[in-house]
Amino acid sequence: MRSPLVALVLPCGLTVGGVRTTDRFTRGATAENLSFLAMMSNDVASTRRVLCRPMPDQKGQVFEEWNKELLDAAGGEGDEDASWADRFLGLDPRVGLTAAQQRRRQEGNRKAVSNLLAVIPNKALKAVIRVDAVNRPNPGPGMRTDARIAYQTLQREMSVPDSSGRVQRKLDAFNAIRIKSHVGVSEDSLAILNRKYTADNIELPQGNRFSTDMIVEKLLAAITFPAALAAEADKMLGTDKQHMSPQFYDQPVAAMGVMPPVPGGWRRDDVVSYFDELWRSEWKRQDPELKFATASLSADRRWGR
Secondary structure (H helix, E strand, O other): OOOHHHHHOOOOOOEEOOEEHHHHHHOOOOHHHHHHHHHHHHHHHHHHOOOOOOOOOOOOHHHHHHHHHHHHHHOOOEOOOOEHHHHHHOOOOOOOOOHHHHHHHHHHHHHHHHHHHHOOOOHHHHHHHHHHHOOOOOOOOOOOOOHHHHHHHHHHHHOOOOOHHHHHHHHHHHHOOOHHHHHOOOOOHHHHHHHHHHHHHHHOOHHHOOOHHHHHHHHHHHOOOOHHHHHHHHHHHHOOHHHOOOOOEEOOEOOEOOEOOEOOEEOHHHHHHHHHHHHHHHHHOOOHHHHHHHHHHHHHHHOOO
16 A cells, blocks of 8 residues: 655655656555545645744743744745835834835734734733734724734743843844855845844844844945945945935935924835845856855855854
């Protein structure tokens, strides 16, 4: 009798050697095997819909490691305005939104919180998050379910306070982040660097975290090669904020009547996208500086430096 465990090796419907696995494993199979295959197929499909592995019910370092996985996975989900990670961290656009953006924000918050709750096995913690962040009194569009408050509640319940020495070590490590030594030289270097800044920043205590503007400026300062990109990053850093392109920087808006003032600031996603595109272009044309940096990095890692 065929073992039903083959379903774990080759997913149903995959073509191997010109033969569909559904044909290979179902031809002559018993009703029991067919039932098992259907069950495994449903389980695999269900697993693929989960944002990340279930949260471990242990505070401290174990939770912090899982938290990195959560944010990395959430960074790849979302809409054209913001990722779920942005919504968890409060980095999503919140002022001056169009009606369409308000609707996307509302839906994005709802989906982010729903997927967060799906990976938390602890029922008591789920209940606390729901009380804080779901079906809140509506202070504005998109805030009925608030992903940022849900994430803050999660941090409050699961994080362990750091000693002053550990906080300083984390700050030193954050300030020392470099492309070559921390993310490696590849086509995806800047995208990975951006995610690392987000993940490492969230590890810092709330009062020690860097603002969006500070992270953008650290990212620009980290672009020290190739020469063309480094020059462009230096130019952007050296430009007076009042003369900055609106593509990359929002100018502050003074209060008008009952409307409160709107602070200015870097458009982080647009800055990252711009330099990521430049970096990938240089990579594809095999810029000598990138090739040399890749070779040097490989040698350093080979010798454990």
